[in-house]
Structures are given as structure tokens and as C-alpha cells.
Amino acid sequence: MRAAVIVFPGSNCDTDAAAAWERATGGRADLVWHEARSLGAAEAVILPGGFAHGDYLRCGALCRFSPIMAAVAAAAAEGLPVLGICNGFQILCEAGLLPGALARNAGLSFRCETVSLRVENAATAWTAGCRPGQVLRLPIAHGEGRYWLPPAELAELQERGGVVLRYAAPEGNPNGSLDDIAGICSPGGNVVGLMPHPERAVEALLGGEDGAAILRSVLARRPGAPRREAASRA
Amino acid sequence: MASYLGAVEIHLRPGALDPQGQAVGAGLRALGHGGVSEVRVGKHVRVRLEAADAAAARAELERMCGELLANPVLETFTVTLLPDPPGSGRD
Numbered sequence: 001m002r003a004a005v006i007v008f009p010g011s012n013c014d015t016d017a018a019a020a021w022e023r024a025t026g027g028r029a030d031l032v033w034h035e036a037r038s039l040g041a042a043e044a045v046i047l048p049g050g051f052a053h054g055d056y057l058r059c060g061a062l063c064r065f066s067p068i069m070a071a072v073a074a075a076a077a078e079g080l081p082v083l084g085i086c087n088g089f090q091i092l093c094e095a096g097l098l099p100g101a102l103a104r105n106a107g108l109s110f111r112c113e114t115v116s117l118r119v120e121n122a123a124t125a126w127t128a129g130c131r132p133g134q135v136l137r138l139p140i141a142h143g144e145g146r147y148w149l150p151p152a153e154l155a156e157l158q159e160r161g162g163v164v165l166r167y168a169a170p171e172g173n174p175n176g177s178l179d180d181i182a183g184i185c186s187p188g189g190n191v192v193g194l195m196p197h198p199e200r201a202v203e204a205l206l207g208g209e210d211g212a213a214i215l216r217s218v219l220a221r222r223p224g225a226p227r228r229e230a231a232s233r234a
Numbered sequence: 235m236a237s238y239l240g241a242v243e244i245h246l247r248p249g250a251l252d253p254q255g256q257a258v259g260a261g262l263r264a265l266g267h268g269g270v271s272e273v274r275v276g277k278h279v280r281v282r283l284e285a286a287d288a289a290a291a292r293a294e295l296e297r298m299c300g301e302l303l304a305n306p307v308l309e310t311f312t313v314t315l316l317p318d319p320p321g322s323g324r325d
Contacts (some may be wrong), residue, residue: 058305094305101307103246104253146251148308176251 001027001219004042006062006072006088008034008052013085013199019049020199024212025219030199034066038147042079044218045072047088049141049197060090060104061143069095081125081218082191086142089183089193098148098184098193099157106176110143114207117196118168121161124185126192129217135168136210138196145195147177147184154178160187235284235296238291239316244304279303280316288315 007014018029021044030040034052038043053062061071073135076097078083084092091233092098102166105111109211114137119130130136149157157163167173175195183194199213246252252274259267259273263304281298299311 053309056305061302083281093307101305103251103308106251106253107252148250150307 001025001043002041003027003044003070004039004049004173005029005046006034007031007048008050008066008091010052010054011048011050013197014042014050017046017085017199018195019213020202021046021215024202024215026145027040032068034063036066037067037071038200039068039071039075042075042080043105045075045083045216045222047072047082047084047200049088052091053204058090058094060087060092063091064095066116073097074187076191079188079190080218084193085193085197085199086195089195090144092191092193098186099153099189100184101161102144102195103148104144105142105146106173110141111145111174112139112141113171113174114139114184115171115174115196119164120166121164121185121189123161124189124192124217126214127164127215128187128215128220129209130193135193136165136213137201137208138198138211139200139207140196142175142195145177145215146175147181147195149178155228157166157184161185161189162187163227164192165195165196235286238283238285238288238294240280240281240291240295241316242281242285242295242299242303243276243312243314244279244299244309245274245311246308247310250308252285291315 003017005014012033017033021029035198090102093101116140117133117136122132124128130148162184163181164185166180167182187220198214201208201211254275255273258275259270261272285294295313304311
């Protein structure tokens with residue numbers, strides 16, 4: 001399966017994301033510059049971590065003006081798996097492809113450590129290879145990862161299974177995010193945003209392989225899930 | 235059409251946690267400003283734009299805030315039209 005890894009000016013986890021995809025899935029990952037207007041033959045899209053557009057105005061705020069975002073939005077609407085990692089999660093929220101926003105961490109720290117995450121929804125495109133309740137160990141590295149949503153919208157998010165990952169014991173919530181939320185999904189379950197870095201956990205030698213389970217999830221075809229014909233990619 | 239100078243102030247919603255403001259407040263108190271109880275840090279954006287009149291300029295600035303300058307999930311904003319600075323050629 002082929003993935004497109006979007007590269008914005010200031011993205012810095014793109015080559016890791018591409019390498020992790022290839023290592024975890026055996027498929028090919030293409031780096032796609034933000035000025036491109038097509039995702040090529042990609043069947044999955046990854047928005048990697050970093051400081052896209054310098055975090056100017058707000059993290060991820062200016063990315064919606066990048067030409068590639070029209071293709072990303074179209075892919076999301078078509079049901080393709082779209083994964084936003086850390087800055088990528090911020091970008092998806094600012095672009096309106098996911099609800100809510102990521103605010104500055106509670107406390108005064110940039111949190112850079114490995115945390116435990118509980119899979120709350122194992123039916124999304126990016127957690128289909130996990131079990132409900134499974135605990136994953138993934139690195140985080142962020143100063144603005146505190147997920148927030150107005151209370152009325154939070155209830156709706158929870159009820160539709162929009163909470164995909166929560167911070168879990170023993171480390172607990174590192175940034176004060178609402179309801180310990182670490183990752184969420186769109187109503188269709190194909191767009192997922194998470195603050196932790198699965199692409200930094202695909203080699204046991206470097207600390208763990210739990211991230212591979214997230215990336216490999218898209219290979220698990222669900223009955224009735226849309227599958228794009230590569231040749232029809234505009 | 236005339237030229238207007240808009241001043242936009244963007245702040246976190248009242249009651250929203252402002253860790254940056256807390257850090258700045260602690261710094262001020264450490265400098266001896268013991269009476270400081272709360273600090274909120276926001277953004278100030280100045281926009282020069284052409285508009286038919288002041289009301290149109292204000293309305294367009296408010297749209298800009300809703301569309302881009304502020305994130306409505308987390309932030310509120312105020313819009314003010316500023317007089318042009320002395321010597322700018324527009325005063």
C-alpha cells in the first residue's frame with residue numbers, strides 16, 4: 001500500500017514517517033511537497049510532525065492555504081486513511097478536518113518522553129490492527145498538545161466513538177488534555193489525529209514497536225471500506 | 235474607498251487555561267510586583283485594508299478574525315480602528 005507523507009516548510013518528522021511506513025507495512029511512502037496539487041497514487045496520507053509554517057499565528061494555522069490541502073481534504077472525504085501526527089493533528093484541526101483544537105500544555109513544560117496510551121476505538125482506519133483496551137507505549141514531544149473542545153461537542157465526540165486514544169497509567173496525562181484525550185477520529189473513522197509519534201516506535205532496538213501497529217492498521221481491510229483504484233488518482 | 239488601520243486583539247476565552255500568562259505572572263511577582271494576581275497573554279495584529287467606510291472596514295476585520303486570525307474554539311477577539319500615526323501621510 002502506498003502512502004503520501006506531506007512535507008510543509010517546517011515539517012521535520014517527514015522522513016521518519018516515510019521510513020516507518022515502509023518498515024511497518026512493506027509499502028512505499030512518497031514525500032509530497034506542500035505546493036503539489038496531487039497525492040499521486042497514494043492510498044493513505046500522513047501529515048507528519050514538526051513546525052509547519054513556523055507555527056506562525058497558531059500551530060498548523062497557515063497550512064490550510066498550502067495547495068496540497070485541497071487534495072488532502074478530498075482524500076479524507078473519499079474515505080482514504082489520513083493520519084495527522086502531532087503537528088499533523090494540529091493541522092487537521094485547523095483545517096477543519098477534525099474537531100477541536102490543541103492548546104499549550106498545562107504546566108510549563110514541553111513534554112518529551114514515552115507515555116502509555118489506551119486504545120479506546122479499535123475500529124478506525126489507523127487502529128483496526130489494535131484491540132480495544134490495548135495499551136501502547138509511544139513517545140511524545142510537544143509543547144502544545146492539550147486537546148480541547150467545547151463541552152457540548154465533547155459529549156457528541158465521546159458518543160460517536162470519536163475518542164481513539166487516551167493517556168493511561170502509569171504516566172497519565174502529560175499535558176492536561178480534556179478527558180485525557182491523546183487522539184481522535186472523524187465521524188467516518190478514516191481521519192485520525194494523535195499527539196504521540198507512532199513513527200518513532202517501529203524498531204525494538206530504539207525503544208519499542210507499538211507504533212507499527214498503528215501504521216499497519218490500514219492494511220486490515222474492513223468489509224465495505226472504500227478502496228481507491230490507484231489509476232483513477234487525479 | 236479609503237484606507238483603514240485595524241487593530242485586532244486576540245485572547246484565550248475567559249476561563250481558559252493560560253500557562254504562558256501564569257509563567258509571566260510568576261516572573262512579575264518574582265521581580266517584586268507582589269500585587270499581580272493574573273496575567274493573560276494574547277496577540278495584537280494590525281491590518282491595513284481598503285474599505286468603503288469605517289463600518290465596512292470593521293465588518294471585514296471581524297470576518298478575518300472568524301476566518302483566520304482567531305481560532306474560535308479557543309480564542310475571542312476585539313476589533314478597533316486606529317487613527318493613522320502622525321507623519322504617516324494618511325493623518
